[in-house]
Amino acid sequence: MQVTVDGVAVEVSDGATVLEAARQAGSWVPTLCFDDRQAPFGACRACMVAVDGAAKPVPACTTVCRDGMTVDTNDPTARRVVSAVVELVMSELPSPPAPHTELAQVATRLGVSGSRWPGVTHQVEHDLRHPYLAFEHELCISCGRCVRACDEVQGTFALTAVGRGFGANVAAGIGSGFLDSACVSCGACADTCPTDAITERLLLDGGINGGPPPDAPRLRKRLSTT
Amino acid sequence: MSRNLVELIRRHDQAQAPTALDLLKSAVADHGSVTAEDVQDAAAASGLPEATVYGVATFYDDLQGPRGARHVRACSGTACFAATAGRHISELGAGLGLGVDEVKADGSVSFGEVVCLGFCHSSPALIDGSTVSAGADAVTALLAGSPAEAAEPDWVSLLEEPVLTRPGDWSGLERTLRELEPEQLLAEVVAAEVRGRGGAGFPAGVKWRFTRAAAGAEKFIVANGDEGDPGSYIDKYLMERNPNLVLEGMALAGYAAGAAHGYILVRSEYPLSKPSLDAAIRQAHADGWLGSDIRGSGFAFDITVVEGAGSYVVGEETALLACLQGLRGTVSARPPFPAERGVHGMPTVVNNVETLANIPHIARHGAQAYHDLSPDSKTAGSKLVCFNERFNRPTVYEVPFGMSMRRLCDEVAGGLRDGRTVKALQIGGPLGGILPARLLDTAFDFDQLAAEGCMVGHGSIVAFDETTDMRALTVHLLQFGAHESCGKCFPCRIGLRRAHEMFSSGAPVDQQRFEELLEALELGSLCAHGSGMPAPLRSLLAHFPDELGLAG
Numbered sequence: 207m208q209v210t211v212d213g214v215a216v217e218v219s220d221g222a223t224v225l226e227a228a229r230q231a232g233s234w235v236p237t238l239c240f241d242d243r244q245a246p247f248g249a250c251r252a253c254m255v256a257v258d259g260a261a262k263p264v265p266a267c268t269t270v271c272r273d274g275m276t277v278d279t280n281d282p283t284a285r286r287v288v289s290a291v292v293e294l295v296m297s298e299l300p301s302p303p304a305p306h307t308e309l310a311q312v313a314t315r316l317g318v319s320g321s322r323w324p325g326v327t328h329q330v331e332h333d334l335r336h337p338y339l340a341f342e343h344e345l346c347i348s349c350g351r352c353v354r355a356c357d358e359v360q361g362t363f364a365l366t367a368v369g370r371g372f373g374a375n376v377a378a379g380i381g382s383g384f385l386d387s388a389c390v391s392c393g394a395c396a397d398t399c400p401t402d403a404i405t406e407r408l409l410l411d412g413g414i415n416g417g418p419p420p421d422a423p424r425l426r427k428r429l430s431t432t
Numbered sequence: 433m434s435r436n437l438v439e440l441i442r443r444h445d446q447a448q449a450p451t452a453l454d455l456l457k458s459a460v461a462d463h464g465s466v467t468a469e470d471v472q473d474a475a476a477a478s479g480l481p482e483a484t485v486y487g488v489a490t491f492y493d494d495l496q497g498p499r500g501a502r503h504v505r506a507c508s509g510t511a512c513f514a515a516t517a518g519r520h521i522s523e524l525g526a527g528l529g530l531g532v533d534e535v536k537a538d539g540s541v542s543f544g545e546v547v548c549l550g551f552c553h554s555s556p557a558l559i560d561g562s563t564v565s566a567g568a569d570a571v572t573a574l575l576a577g578s579p580a581e582a583a584e585p586d587w588v589s590l591l592e593e594p595v596l597t598r599p600g601d602w603s604g605l606e607r608t609l610r611e612l613e614p615e616q617l618l619a620e621v622v623a624a625e626v627r628g629r630g631g632a633g634f635p636a637g638v639k640w641r642f643t644r645a646a647a648g649a650e651k652f653i654v655a656n657g658d659e660g661d662p663g664s665y666i667d668k669y670l671m672e673r674n675p676n677l678v679l680e681g682m683a684l685a686g687y688a689a690g691a692a693h694g695y696i697l698v699r700s701e702y703p704l705s706k707p708s709l710d711a712a713i714r715q716a717h718a719d720g721w722l723g724s725d726i727r728g729s730g731f732a733f734d735i736t737v738v739e740g741a742g743s744y745v746v747g748e749e750t751a752l753l754a755c756l757q758g759l760r761g762t763v764s765a766r767p768p769f770p771a772e773r774g775v776h777g778m779p780t781v782v783n784n785v786e787t788l789a790n791i792p793h794i795a796r797h798g799a800q801a802y803h804d805l806s807p808d809s810k811t812a813g814s815k816l817v818c819f820n821e822r823f824n825r826p827t828v829y830e831v832p833f834g835m836s837m838r839r840l841c842d843e844v845a846g847g848l849r850d851g852r853t854v855k856a857l858q859i860g861g862p863l864g865g866i867l868p869a870r871l872l873d874t875a876f877d878f879d880q881l882a883a884e885g886c887m888v889g890h891g892s893i894v895a896f897d898e899t900t901d902m903r904a905l906t907v908h909l910l911q912f913g914a915h916e917s918c919g920k921c922f923p924c925r926i927g928l929r930r931a932h933e934m935f936s937s938g939a940p941v942d943q944q945r946f947e948e949l950l951e952a953l954e955l956g957s958l959c960a961h962g963s964g965m966p967a968p969l970r971s972l973l974a975h976f977p978d979e980l981g982l983a984g
Contacts, residue, residue, distance in 0.1 A: 238922075245435070248765025249920050251956040263955055268765040283955065287923075290952035294926040322945050323930040348919060357434050366487030367760060367919070370743075372929035374919030380471045380486040387483060 207273035212280065218271050225253055225266035233279045236288060236312045238295070239349035240267050241398050244358050247350055251291050252312065256281030263287055289316050297321035298328055298372070299401075300344050308400035309347065328375070336384035338391045338407055341376075345403035348374040352395035352404055364388040365395060376403075433754055433764045435777065437484060441757045442776035444479035451758025452478040452485045456495050457700075457741055464499035464539075478758060491760040493546075493742025494700055498535035500542035504528060504560050504574070508545040509662030510858060511552030511820035513908045514896050520556035520571050521545060527575040547744060547912065549701055550665035551582050552818065552894070553826035562703045587669055587816075589830035590844065595793045595805060595814050596670070596786065597830045600677030602721045604792030605684055609729040612795070618644060618688040621791065623799035625812050630656055630747070630784030631861060631889045632960065633878055636791075639781050642771035643689040646779035651691035653682050654775065654782045656752055657698040657705065660744040661861030662912065664892035666816040667785040669828045671698060671705040674789065675712035679735060681788030683722065684795050686733045689781050694735040696785070697756050700742055709737045744862075744916035748959045749782040751918060762918040763959040784890075786816060809834030809877045815891055817876070819845040822852065822895040831876070833888075838872040840893065852897040856975065860889015862912055863964030866971035885971050902979040906972055907935045913965045924962025927953045931969070940983030943973070 209218050211231035218227045223246060228235045238250035246267040254263040256278040263284035266277075278284075292313050296302070303310040313319070333341040348367065353376060356365040364387040368377045379387025396406045441451070455474035459466050466489045475482040489495050506512075506521040525531055528543050535542035551557035554566035558574055565579035573579045589597040608617050622637030643651055655678060659667035670678055682694040698705040713735050716722040724732045738756050745751050746761035753774055755761040774780020790813050794802045803812045811833040817840065819826040824846030831840065841847065841854060848854060857867045859876075865886035867874060874880055878888050896905065910932035917924045927949055934941050934949075950966040957963040972980060 246765065248958055250922050251958070252922075254956060265765070268767070270767060286948075287952050287956045290927075290948060291922050291956055294930065294952070295922055297930070298926055323927075323934075323949060325930050325933045347922070348925065350920075354434075357436055361436070363436075363481030364483055366481075366483040367762070368487050368490040370491055370919045371914055371917035371925060372919070374925060377486060377490075378483065380468050380482050381490075382468075388481065 207271065209271045209273075209275045209277065211277040222271045223267055224255060224257065224264070224269045224271055224275070224277055227271050228255065228266055228277060228279055234315070235266050235279050236292070236316060237267065238309060238312060238347065238400055239351060241351050241355070243398075244351065244354045247354065250295075250349055252288050254284040254287050255279045256284050285316075289318055290322075292316055292318045293321040294323060295347050297324055298347065300327040300330060303345065303401050307402050326372070333378070333383040336389070336391075336407075338393065339384045339389065339396060340405050340407050341378065341384065342403050342405075343375050345401045346375050347401055347403075348376065349400060350376075351398040351400065352376055355394040355398045359394045360390070360392050362388055362390055362392070364390075433750065433759065437480065437759060438757065438777050440479050441759075445776060449478055452480050452488050453492070453741055453755065453758040456485070456489050457739075460495055460499065464501070465497040466495050480758070484759070487760050488758065491743065491762075492740075495741060496533075498533070498542055500535045500539050502541045502561065503544070504541060504558065505544045505546040507547075507549045507551070507555070507557040507559070508912070509548030509552065509557075510862065510894050510908065510912075511548075511663045512555040512557060513905070514894055514900065515555035515821050517899075517901065517904060518908070520558070524558065524571045524574065527571065546701055546742075547916070548660065548662040548664070550659070550668040551584070552663050552665055552820045552892070553585055554582055555821040557582065584669075585827035587673065587828040587830070591805065591814055591830055591832065594830055596677070596789050596816055597674070598677070600674055600680050600789075600792060602676065602680050602716075602719075602792075604795030605680050605687075605721065606727070608684060608687060608795045609727055609731060614644075614688050614690065617684060617795060620794055620799045621688060624794045624802040626787060626790050626794070626802070627811065627878065628784055629786035629790070629815070629890065631661070631863065631887070633888065636783055636787050639771055639783065640685060640689045642769065643691070643779045643781045646772050648779040650693070650776070650778050651689060652775040652778060652780040653685045653689065653691045653694035654752065654756065654770075654780055655682055655694065655696040655785050655788055656747060656749065656782055657696050657785045658740055658747040658752060658755075659699060659702075659785070659890065660747045660916075661890050661892055663820060663858065663894040664818060664861060664890050666818050666828055666891055668702050668705060669816070669818075670785050670789055671696075671702070672708045675709045676716070677789045677792055678709070678785050679712055679716055679722070681783075681791040682735055683726070683733045684791045685781055685783065685788060687731055691781065692732045692734070694733065695756055695775065696735065696737045697740055697746070697752055698737060699740050706737050706739050713737070743918070744912075745918040745959070745961050748961065751959075752782060753780065762920045763961075765958060786890075806833040808832065809875070811878050811888075815876075815888070817891040817893055820892075820894045822848050822897055824849050833877050835876050836873050837867060837876055837893075840876055841872065841895065845893070848895060848897055852899075855896045855898050855900055858894045858896070858968060859892070860887045861892055862909060863887075863960060863967055864889045865967045866975065868971075868975040885967060885974070887967070902972055902976040903935065903981050906969065906980060907932070909965070909968055910935055913961070917961060921956070921958035921962060923952050923956035924958070924965075928962065928965060940981055943982045947973070
């Protein structure tokens, strides 16, 4: 079937999502909870676009294309919602995300710096006991990518969403951290994390053979400069 | 919803194992909290990963500690707010010497809030263990150690021939099995244009048709009895006073959609609902209305009752399916719709309890008779509505659609008590708009309420009298909204928290920033919780701007 995205006609297969069509057409649609190795999740609402001129935007990742559909990824209403969502996400972090992270890059491209809605931020809580994986919970935006990577990609189920509402976060095992969970150290969670809440520790950092674990901010800085 | 986890649950269900949520609830009932060992045991017994079960344990209100030997909770629903502005909560806490979510050092007593016990006719309501007391003297009586079990007023039908308040007698199923093919019943329900009574108003027949047409080795009917709307006690009355009518509606849905098994999910805040339904199911089996070969027709249908664990959003259909299967009650993006992938990944009809209670009438008398019930409205059928304690005669009433809100308030519910006057109504639950007194001539009808930014919703009518502080009401609504957000989609998870912070701080609220936030919530949220919360807030901005403490 044929779909037109921002004036560009593309041929898509049955069941294709609006996000797939947009990418095929070369249009940029911001995403935070989407990873093309995983089933669409529909949580972040950063991929809102206008379809067929309708006033209410729809999420591109979970909306299925219909033949003849027209998509506007720059619709002003959709963009207002998307910018607001990204501002809200930035407002829950106690410090800005590192520049190389997906979240920082989406924010920069949307021109979002501060937030119109400042407020309480996530409590700083670090799990640095595992030799290969570090978890800085205050950077978690509950996008669910790590949980789904562990479920859909790795099949280990060592991670879960926890809590509810603003208190939502992610935990390994029964809340006791990576080391005491079923984690097999595959790194799929760190690989997909859009904020560096979960990062891989480098062997040279000394985590393995008893050296003191590096503090997390230093770790992030190293990663961001490589 | 994770397909892998649902498949694990499906395989385990065949071994008739309890769900992880059931096991965690049992742990709390047994020793007051969920321990790491409980999570490990529940994981082993339910076949789910430990982390998954831990995630479940952190989601539901009923599983959160601390919990004393005696657990006392005060209702924080909207009817109780309308009655006391929240004073019953602080007074009870002060009397017990405990703050909300605190427990005595010796573990003897704990205190918490609960969102709506369904005793909105007698607010404020309290629950001590599983005993509900209610009324202006309830706090004093409970603290004196002599709480009286709260009574519930009888329901009343304004219809000559009651439909929903008529005791269910299985006559609709009896006629159907004798005279109608499944496709014929389906056609009648589609023609009757039964709109869902849970709040969304989606046509029930369309859901049935999708489910019937979907491919699946089995199909399921799910009755949504998670009546979480503060101010509503309609489904409570149906499940506790007329369970047969609900069960009959489910069996008819099963017949039309091609399902042999049904589930009812009831709220734990209604401790009498599950026993009532279970007893009715046992009786129906004894009478041959449920079972493997119903009245010799060859049609088989059975029903299981499942109890929730404290979460408003579980009333959303995908979250309901997650809870039913023992998972975290978070919302899933649709598609896939439940009609395609529901319980155990199989095609599933999810209908509200009241919606299903409409079906026996259609099965017995046909679609036209159903349309004739509300001659003054485009909406077919009758509706149960319920009123809060501010009224003279608060109870559940069966009414036709199309009456004015003024007639409902004044003639049906007898106006407000003690000479008080209506300042505003919230209709249809916490996501319903707020109708100021000057618009009381609006008709109770889907289209006409929508024109005023309101909705039929689930049918609750909560009156606020002239003493209600509208900024305090705003904080009350936002506290509920933020507490109940499932935490999945970003606008709702963060936005409702921010909106609550803006109003609860006491500082002037920048109206433009607030309205920009409402837009993101309304247009960005994944489900009706986040997208619906702006409706009452917009009503308050439109009708009571001077009372909200706005700046700019």
